[in-house]
Amino acid sequence: MSTQPEDPHIGMIRSVEPRTPQGCEDCLRLGSPWVHLRLCLTCGHVGCCDSSPLKHAGAHASESGHPIVRSFEPGEDWQWCYVDRAYV
Template identity: 45%
Template sequence: MSEPAPPPSGTGCDACIDGGGWWFHLRRCIDCGNIGCCDSSIAQHARRHSEQTGHAVATSFEPGEHWFWDYAAETSAPSVPLSPPFSRPEDQSAPGPDGRVPAEWRSLLH
């Protein structure tokens, strides 16, 4: 990939937002910019996106994290140039979104 990966689709997992859910951490698809929730989240939307689209590689969308994961190979992947922003806003809660995270969220993680 010589051009930077597409910009992120938003600042949170759209599938969780649309479905009334919540996420623990966020992942960004390097092929299309889709933001999905991580494998520790209940819905695991980033992995589902990868399986449904064939977009194998995602990167963390968490502040301060700089790693890439290949869902198809189940291993780390080489980094690629990204279009900004590189993470969710630092003032955005994790887990999130605010107001939807249940009090017992820790016991619900995968």
């Protein structure tokens, strides 16, 4: 049985509270729409997904160096690493 190695960025996950639980922090400020939300597991930034017009979650990961997000959609609990482009 083969096992995948653990993502090296797992150590950056913290216990966070969403900074803007009502929606994408940046879209709320700009008045822009979003499709789905992602929660940064390092700082609590709530950003919009890559299917959204402004892709704030990916931009936050790139600019901040915070690689792992969790879906912030009801009923979803998956996590994604932007650096490794893989589920964790």
